[in-house]
Amino acid sequence: xxxxxxxxxxxxxxxxxxxxxxxxxxxxxxxxxxxxxxxxxxxxxxxxxxxxxxxxxxxxxxxxxxxxxxxxxxxxxxxxxxxxxxxxxxxxxxxxxxxxxxxxxxxxxxxxxxxxxxxxxxxxxxxxxxxxxxxxxxxxxxxxxxxxxxxxxxxxxxxxxxxxxxxxxxxxxxxxxxxxxxxxxxxxxxxxxxxxxxxxxxxxxxxxxxxxxxxxxxxxxxxxxxxxxxxxxxxxxxxxxxxxxxxxxxxxxxxxxxxxxxxxxxxxxxxxxxxxxxxxxxxxxxxxxxxxxxxxxxxxxxxxxxxxxxxxxxxxxxxxxxxxxxxxxxxxxxxxxxxxxxxxxxxxxxxxxxxxxxxxxxxxxxxxxxxxxxxxxxxxxxxxxxxxxxxxxxxxxxxxxxxxxxxxxxxxxxxxxxxxxxxxxxxxxxxxxxxxxxxxxxxxxxxxxxxxxxxxxxxxxxxxxxxxxxxxxxxxxxxxxxxxxxxxxxxxxxxxxxxxxxxxxxxxxxxxxxxxxxxxxxxxxxxxxxxxxxxxxxxxxxxxxxxxxxxxxxxxxxxxxxxxxxxxxxxxxxxxxxxxxxxxxxxxxxxxxxxxxxxxxxxxxxxxxxxxxxxxxxxxxxxxxxxxxxxxxxxxxxxxxxxxxxxxxxxxxxxxxxxxxxxxxxxxxxxxxxxxxxxxxxxxxxxxxxxxxxxxxxxxxxxxxxxxxxxxxxxxxxxxxxxxxxxxxxxxxxxxxxxxxxxxxx
Numbered sequence: 231x232x233x234x235x236x237x238x239x240x241x242x243x244x245x246x247x248x249x250x251x252x253x254x255x256x257x258x259x260x261x262x263x264x265x266x267x268x269x270x271x272x273x274x275x276x277x278x279x280x281x282x283x284x285x286x287x288x289x290x291x292x293x294x295x296x297x298x299x300x301x302x303x304x305x306x307x308x309x310x311x312x313x314x315x316x317x318x319x320x321x322x323x324x325x326x327x328x329x330x331x332x333x334x335x336x337x338x339x340x341x342x343x344x345x346x347x348x349x350x351x352x353x354x355x356x357x358x359x360x361x362x363x364x365x366x367x368x369x370x371x372x373x374x375x376x377x378x379x380x381x382x383x384x385x386x387x388x389x390x391x392x393x394x395x396x397x398x399x400x401x402x403x404x405x406x407x408x409x410x411x412x413x414x415x416x417x418x419x420x421x422x423x424x425x426x427x428x429x430x431x432x433x434x435x436x437x438x439x440x441x442x443x444x445x446x447x448x449x450x451x452x453x454x455x456x457x458x459x460x461x462x463x464x465x466x467x468x469x470x471x472x473x474x475x476x477x478x479x480x481x482x483x484x485x486x487x488x489x490x491x492x493x494x495x496x497x498x499x500x501x502x503x504x505x506x507x508x509x510x511x512x513x514x515x516x517x518x519x520x521x522x523x524x525x526x527x528x529x530x531x532x533x534x535x536x537x538x539x540x541x542x543x544x545x546x547x548x549x550x551x552x553x554x555x556x557x558x559x560x561x562x563x564x565x566x567x568x569x570x571x572x573x574x575x576x577x578x579x580x581x582x583x584x585x586x587x588x589x590x591x592x593x594x595x596x597x598x599x600x601x602x603x604x605x606x607x608x609x610x611x612x613x614x615x616x617x618x619x620x621x622x623x624x625x626x627x628x629x630x631x632x633x634x635x636x637x638x639x640x641x642x643x644x645x646x647x648x649x650x651x652x653x654x655x656x657x658x659x660x661x662x663x664x665x666x667x668x669x670x671x672x673x674x675x676x677x678x679x680x681x682x683x684x685x686x687x688x689x690x691x692x693x694x695x696x697x698x699x700x701x702x703x704x705x706x707x708x709x710x711x712x713x714x715x716x717x718x719x720x721x722x723x724x725x726x727x728x729x730x731x732x733x734x735x736x737x738x739x740x741x742x743x744x745x746x747x748x749x750x751x752x753x754x755x756x757x758x759x760x761x762x763x764x765x766x767x768x769x770x771x772x773x774x775x776x777x778x779x780x781x782x783x784x785x786x787x788x789x790x791x792x793x794x795x796x797x798x799x800x801x802x803x804x805x806x807x808x809x810x811x812x813x814x815x816x817x818x819x820x821x822x823x824x825x826x827x828x829x830x831x832x833x834x835x836x837x838x839x840x841x842x843x844x845x846x847x848x849x850x851x852x853x854x855x856x857x858x859x860x861x862x863x864x865x866x867x868x869x870x871x872x873x874x875x876x877x878x879x880x881x882x883x884x885x886x887x888x889x890x891x892x893x894x895x896x897x898x899x900x901x902x903x904x905x906x907x908x909x910x911x912x913x914x915x916x917x918x919x920x921x922x923x924x925x926x927x928x929x930x931x932x933x934x935x936x937x938x939x940x941x942x943x944x945x946x947x948x949x950x951x952x953x954x955x956x957x958x959x960x961x962x963x964x965x966x967x968x969x970x971x972x973x974x975x976x
Contacts, residue, residue: 261779261829267345267365267385270374270577270586270654276771279666279718279729281368281783281825283309283841287361294400294410294971295922295939297432297451297964298355299341299386300950302364304898304922307874308825308843309339309366309382313950314961315563316449316483316508316541317355323368324785325821325847325870326381326763328793329906329951330813333565334596334644334678334743335793338761340371340379343386344473346516346533347376349569349594349646353512353537357455357477360414360428362389368825369765369785370735372714373654373668375573375588380737380763390471391426391461393418397976400935404969408434422463429456437964438484441493443502447544449484453477468521468528479510483541486952486959488548489912495947496965503605503615504544504560512537529575539565545602547959559618559955560607564599583656583664590650598743600640612637612685619956621684624702624747626695633686638694642680642743649673662722666731669715674738679705682746700749710760712736726772734764737793742812758813764788777831782824789819792849792867794907797954811953816907818850819867838879839896845872849907865909871917873901888930895923905952905960913958918946933975940968 262274268282275282285305296302300311300319312320314331320338321327327338333350340347341354348354365385372378389395395416402410409432416426436448455477462470485500487493516533542562571592578585601607605615613636621635629635652670659665682694682702694702716733739760742751750756769783796814823845830838847867851860866872878896885891901917904910921944926937942964949960 261777261831262773263363265365266387267342267375267383268367270584270656271579276727276773276779277720277722279664279720279727279731280733281767281769281781281785283366283368283827285364285366287363294402294412294937295924295941295967295969296358297434299358300355301941302358304920305876305878305896306366307827307841307876307898308368308823308845310869310871310874310900310903311950312869313355314953315543316481317479317510318351319355320351321354321381321384322869323366323382324787324823324843325845325867326787326789326792327869328761328795328813329868330793330795331951331953332743332813333567333598334642335740335813336377336738338379338381338737338793340377340383341386342376342383344388344516345375345385345518345531346514346535347571347592348535349377349592350567350596352539352565352567353535356386356512357430357432357453358386359412359430359455360389360426360457362387369731369767369787370714370716370733370763372650372670372672372735373652373716374586375575376590377592377648377650378670378672378712378714378735378737380735380761388457388459388473389414389426389428391416391418391424391459393424395424395426398973400971400973402969402971404434405967406435406437408432408967408969410969410971416459422465424461424463426459427456430454436482436484437496437967438962439497440485440500440502441497442499444500444505446482447485447500447502447505448498450482452480466519466521468519471518472515473518474515475513477512479508479512481508482506483508483543484961485544486547486961488546488957488959490957491548495945496962498547498962500544500547501558502544503558504542506542506562508541510537510539510541523576525580526576526578529577531571531573533569533571535569537565537567539563542601545959546955546957548957558604558616559602559620560604560614561600561602566597568595569593582658586654588652590648590652592646592648594644594646596645597643598641600642600744601637602745603637607637611689612639613687613689617687620745624682624684624694624696624745625692626748627698628695629686630692631686631688631690633688633690635684635692636687637685638682638745639685640680640682640744640746642678642741642746644676644678644741644743646677646738647675664720664722666716666718666720668717669713670735671711671713673711674708676708676710676738676740677705678707678741678752680741680743680746680752682751694745694747696747698748702746702748702751704749704752706741706752706754706757708739708757710739712760712762725774726770728768728770730768732764732766734762736760736762739793744812758793759791759815761793761815762790764790778829780826780828782826784824785822787821789821789867791815791817792819794862794868795953797906797908816849816851816862817853819848820850821845821847821867821870835883836879836881839876840878841876843874845870845874862907862909865907866904868904868906871901871903873899873917875899885927890928890930892924892926892928894925895921897921905949913952915949918948919944920946935971935973935975937971937973938968939971940966942966943968
């Protein structure tokens with residue numbers, strides 16, 4: 231049984247908080263923001279019968295120092311991010327969510343960008359720029375919009391074109407030769423048309439120290455993004471908002487650290503054979519149309535999202551340890567993805583409540599070529615300069631060549647079609663008591679086809695056939711229909727609202743997209759099933775005065791068939807072994823705990839914010855899943871620290887006439903957490919504390935701003951994900967970063 235750790239004394243350091251130069255809202259508005267995606271209507275946060283966290287425009291100033299969406303977890307409790315392969319992000323909310331680095335399956339915490347569902351964890355590591363707010367819904371979702379989510383939903387909402395837009399340009403420089411450029415410009419016209427163009431560029435040298443090879447193996451960032459919004463307030467009898475975006479990632483992915491190496495903080499070891507330039511591009515367009523139809527409001531959201539990827543890295547991170555190049559491995563991914571979706575919602579308010587009906591349809595097409603080799607790769611023959619340690623074992627009992635198996639190549643293509651109908655209803659049972667009822671019926675069809683091959687040194691290509699169980703080439707289809715829903719009661723009291731809720735949802739099953747060993751890969755027993763979560767929650771949201779708001783909630787989540795990446799030993803012909811892994815299902819798990827949040831506007835100039843999540847998780851495993859059931863039974867879920875706590879605030883003051891100053895800081899403590907479900911102490915990240923801070927000045931007459939910022943000022947070195955191969959490998963956090971930024975608002 232785990233025990234809850236006490237918060238450490240560094241929490242006291244964060245009595246200054248997140249800055250915002252221009253805060254014109256009154257205290258009540260700041261403390262109780264209107265949330266647009268957690269209910270069928272724009273609703274004050276205190277009236278919503280579920281746990282919702284909002285990172286508002288004032289809080290978002292700290293994200294200017296961030297490099298990706300995963301960094302916002304520094305501002306949240308009960309929310310963590312597992313980051314692998316550069317920028318693939320799987321968010322965990324209250325312990326729910328598989329730590330998975332493949333890109334074929336949706337994430338347990340669904341991620342949206344301006345209402346558009348992002349279907350793979352490749353898209354969830356997006357650049358952050360020109361955001362209005364971020365809304366985080368905790369617990370199963372699916373009856374309001376978008377797709378099913380077993381863990382929760384995270385909504386990134388950009389600034390909307392319209393009147394009185396903020397226009398700005400900013401430039402910054404930081405350690406590791408970091409260069410930041412961003413800006414936004416827009417205008418509105420009397421005919422109801424407005425537009426907004428925003429962009430960001432970020433470059434940075436390697437932040438991890440490679441002790442045995444090229445510097446770039448420590449991770450290089452070189453990326454930019456552009457977003458254009460066009461808004462017509464009087465289009466076709468309603469309003470039409472078109473958004474389009476394009477982003478590129480052209481850096482170098484960092485090599486993971488092998489746990490068998492004796493390395494210091496923020497160090498890795500890579501000979502550089504697997505070093506590859508990244509060539510990733512992301513793009514999309516959406517059209518949101520809204521109009522009144524009598525008493526009803528019609529909303530239509532049409533979208534297209536896609537990406538192309540070509541990247542890789544040194545897979546084992548340990549070539550220097552063994553002195554034997556044949557024990558090293560490098561990998562690369564080539565991916566193409568297209569996603570089309572259409573959603574239509576009809577919503578009406580009536581005397582005693584509101585009703586929403588919606589339909590959602592989407593189609594996805596994913597293809598991937600995954601290559602593993604040893605040494606330097608010939609791009610024409612795909613043969614490495616040495617034999618990859620696992621290739622020979624995949625050849626099977628009757629190899630097609632007498633030569634040496636050198637390289638593995640895996641191809642997979644997956645098509646997913648999803649159709650859903652949903653409804654969300656609020657009923658005022660009395661002046662104080664409100665009932666919420668939602669339901670969703672979803673049908674999904676998933677088709678997969680692929681093959682796993684090995685290439686010999688004489689150029690012969692053979693299909694994998696581990697243990698002689700048949701050639702690794704095949705296809706299969708999954709048809710699944712699920713009914714999910716939610717029910718809540720909320721009661722308004724003097725100074726607050728009490729609520730109780732029950733909700734359930736699921737995350738799709740599917741195919742594994744990594745190495746295919748034999749014919750069983752596409753057999754029914756080689757697939758993984760959908761996971762489901764039923765969550766129970768009671769809570770209270772109080773606002774006893776205009777300058778104080780708090781919430782407290784207790785939750786219990788029943789987790790059935792949780793998806794998890796299972797690591798098993800893979801035997802080699804010489805009697806040795808390497809670790810292979812695939813996504814599979816455990817039997818069950820539970821997640822329960824307490825959460826509390828506090829926002830206090832102590833004075834007109836000073837705001838204090840604090841949050842705490844106490845979490846217990848436990849796997850219940852009685853059947854064998856890739857090994858002995860005892861390996862998992864009783865273990866905690868991965869990336870589920872028993873304590874996560876935040877403390878921060880912001881202080882605004884007058885430096886002199888015409889000069890405004892701000893001080894800010896935000897601290898987060900995370901307790902111990904495991905990197906995978908095996909619960910081994912050697913794969914546990916010990917608790918740590920991170921601190922982000924800013925000091926800024928605004929020159930009122932000129933519109934100029936000057937900001938000094940710092941991130942991970944405690945210089946913590948911690949694992950952001952891990953996997954087994956030869957030893958255990960972990961991707962590492964960035965060290966302390968800091969810089970200066972100047973800006974001009976006009």
